[in-house]
Amino acid sequence: MQPNNPYTPEPSGIDYLNQIAAPAAPTGFDAKSKVIMIVAGIVCMIALVFIAFTTLSSSNNSPSPVALSAKLQVLQKLSTKYGPKLRTTALQDTNSALSAALITANQSMNSMLSASGVDQKTAAKQIAQLAGTSEMEKTLDDAHLNSTLDETYRREIIFQLQDTLVMLERTRRATNSPSAKELLEKIIVDLQNLYKQFGGTIETDGQAVLLRYQLVA
Numbered sequence: 001m002q003p004n005n006p007y008t009p010e011p012s013g014i015d016y017l018n019q020i021a022a023p024a025a026p027t028g029f030d031a032k033s034k035v036i037m038i039v040a041g042i043v044c045m046i047a048l049v050f051i052a053f054t055t056l057s058s059s060n061n062s063p064s065p066v067a068l069s070a071k072l073q074v075l076q077k078l079s080t081k082y083g084p085k086l087r088t089t090a091l092q093d094t095n096s097a098l099s100a101a102l103i104t105a106n107q108s109m110n111s112m113l114s115a116s117g118v119d120q121k122t123a124a125k126q127i128a129q130l131a132g133t134s135e136m137e138k139t140l141d142d143a144h145l146n147s148t149l150d151e152t153y154r155r156e157i158i159f160q161l162q163d164t165l166v167m168l169e170r171t172r173r174a175t176n177s178p179s180a181k182e183l184l185e186k187i188i189v190d191l192q193n194l195y196k197q198f199g200g201t202i203e204t205d206g207q208a209v210l211l212r213y214q215l216v217a
Contacts, residue, residue: 063167066123069109070130071164072187076102077133078157082140088150094197098157101190108183115180158200161191 063071079099086092113123136156143152165188172184 063171065109065113065171066126067130068164068167068171069106069113069123070127071160071167072102072105072109073127073131074133074136075157075160075164076106077131078136078140078153078160081137082144082149082153085144086150086153091150091154094194095153095157097197098194101187101194105187105190108187112180112183115177154198158195158198161195161198162200165191165195 076099079095079102083092083095083099086095140149140153140156143149168184168188168191172181172188175181175184
């Protein structure tokens with residue numbers, strides 16, 4: 001048996017070169033990659049904040065005068081076309097009052113659009129696009145053929161008036177013009193009275209916008 005050699009032989013050749021070589025750099029991101037990642041993160045954060053702000057702002061915006069004018073013209077078109085086809089005298093009288101109120105309301109809206117500096121030709125094109133009634137007319141024409149026009153028309157007008165009143169009130173609250181507020185308040189009062197005459201009542205849905213003037217049945 002040979003005695004244990006207390007000395008460890010010195011490495012030589014490739015083993016020696018491997019031992020004296022500098023240790024491998026730890027894997028990871030270099031400085032340039034870190035900067036790119038930080039910048040990308042900041043950009044994403046800014047984008048998310050912008051989207052959230054835009055969404056919040058949009059939800060708080062009032063309807064445009066053009067959209068409101070289109071809504072009123074939809075009502076006037078329906079009341080004019082289907083008024084002569086109604087059978088009930090009381091409903092005919094209420095609809096005649098609606099048509100007269102809408103003529104005044106649309107004249108007031110035209111004045112507001114002119115005062116706001118909106119280009120009349122551009123506004124007219126936008127209103128024509130927004131004031132489409134083809135689907136509603138199809139429903140009402142079918143009801144007329146089935147002798148149920150009075151009930152269907154009353155229901156449709158109540159819905160349209162309710163939606164219009166919400167738009168009017170939101171616009172009234174948003175405007176800073178005293179004259180515009182006065183015009184809008186007059187339209188609101190007139191249409192609220194007609195809303196009640198058609199049989200409309202206040203919506204209790206928590207998501208509905210509260211009207212300034214309470215509708216009393």
